[in-house]
Amino acid sequence: MISLSQGEGNSKREWSLKDFEIGKPLGKGKFGRVYLAREVKSKYIVALKIIFKEQLEKYRIHHQLRREMEIQTSLRHPNILLLLGWFHDSVRIFLILEFAYGGELYNELRKHGHLSEEQAATYIVSLTTALAYCHEKHVIHRDIKPENLLLDHEGILCYEFLYGAPPFESESQSDTFKRIMKVDLSFPSTPNVSMEAKNLISLLLVKDSSKRLSLQKIMEHPWIVKNANPKGIGKK
Structure with a gap:
């Protein structure tokens, strides 16, 4: 090195x-x-x-x-x-x-359409541990997009991993923003996603930031505990 x-x-x-x-x-x-x-x-x-x-x-x-x-x-x-x-x-x-040898995660998402629940949970844990480390160092990640300002970034990612599309996507930017403001969240019938995963997403995608799950609570959520692969956590 x-x-x-x-x-x-x-x-x-x-x-x-x-x-x-x-x-x-x-x-x-x-x-x-x-x-x-x-x-x-x-x-x-x-x-x-x-x-x-x-x-x-x-x-x-x-x-x-x-x-x-x-x-x-x-x-x-x-x-x-x-x-x-x-x-x-x-x-x-x-x-x-x-250099990240695995390439961009979104290339993998586009290739397969969506991720399995084990893959999605493992990536969410990897992200959560990295965010927790940054917060310990008093570093805050900024991603200036309407959905990330108003809602939880990890919830949006989790939804996108599992369904292959953002949760509030609409035909126009203005319609997307309206859905974000209303937290107009819906879960398509396909692909088939477990109720536990939907529960985590629902707990993260709330307008009031004080009511969202903490990083520690995300790690303790039943869906994460059940699906996250320890061997895949902490790998670049």
Whole structure:
């Protein structure tokens, strides 16, 4: 494994683009792109995220990026990808990230349509333990979407894992938002989902945040206890 660089203070390795062999693109976003890469000396595989400084200037998010880099460098959890280091040139910032060999979960969801209850419960536990760890470190995840601001993110994910579609999806964005506001939750007849799973989702997708299940209560829910596979928890 390559050593961590700037940001921890104990390793001052100065990385540059010549230290990596760049492979296929893994994804792209508003501020840059991610590529598969291999560190030349160790042959260690990483994900190299490239962020364009011009975009940082345009949206004035320098401080936000710096803070997120500091946070991610400090986190050590099996379900949180490590930030291994970083470097920059005149136009780009390069983040060296731990590579997730399993790929994106949503690719698996699209491939199969929906997940089994064991798979869904195992992923929910993995997410819950990671969130609990972040909260212990006083780190709060932000995902600014209407459904995530108003309702429980894990409940939405659990529903989507089991049914293959978001719980409040409608033909138009305005109709979706209306369903979110009303918590207009319904469970399709197919695929067949257990009553215990539906119960957990119903306990999570409530408008009043004070009435939602705590992370600990999620872990103790009968559906989780019955279905989550211990061997799959804590694996990237």
